[in-house]
Amino acid sequence: MLQTESEFIRVLKDRLEGTLDPAELDDIISDYAEHFRIGKESGRTDEELFGSLGSPDDIAREIRAMHLVKRAESNRSCKNIFHAVVATLGLGLFNLVVVLAPFLLLILMLFVVLMVGVVFTLVGPVSLLYAILQIAGLPAHAIWLNPVAGFFIATGITTLGLLMLIGDYYLARFFYRAGIRYLKWNISVITGTEENP
Secondary structure (H helix, E strand, C coil), X not given: CCCCHHHHHHHHHHHHECCECHHHHHHHHHHHHHHHHHHHHCCCCHHHHHHHHCCHHHHHHHHHHXXXXXXXXXXXXXXXXXXXXXHHHCCCCCXXXXXXXXXXXXXXXXXXXXXXXXXXXXXXXXXXXXXXXXXHCCCCCCCCCCHHHHHHHHHHHHHHHHHHHHHHHHHHHHHHHHHHHHHHHHHHHHHCCCCCC
């Protein structure tokens, strides 16, 4: 149990070091020091101030999660969104259901679309080659009953594969932006700040 303001500030600073750059960290620490100063001037005890602020561990987890979400928003990468999701998971047990489950389902869906697109894009040209060989009358393993229909089907498969790959890229971009908004909303609900996503 924390006994003094300096212990509170030390624990908060320890938990945030390595996540925030030094200038941001100094700003946050000075804000909390100012909160203690104003509280003491109005006659509040350290215990009352601890009660109103909450645990420095909880505060650090909230600040860390919001910082990592903002980083993922400004610098899009798989690594940054992964760190933001993991930090948000640390805010509450129920986030395993409301954050982790949708995140894993989206990853799985995007992966499946990507793999199907890759398979179609690779199988289509091979099928097209066999159809062309059959049409030309060259010896080739007959995979099409009607080589002309096979030509059009193979072209369609290749086109569908390419469209799936392009669509997967745009879906990933859309879900990235939507995921950031969802994580911000989740953090605001947990912290009680209720901002619009």
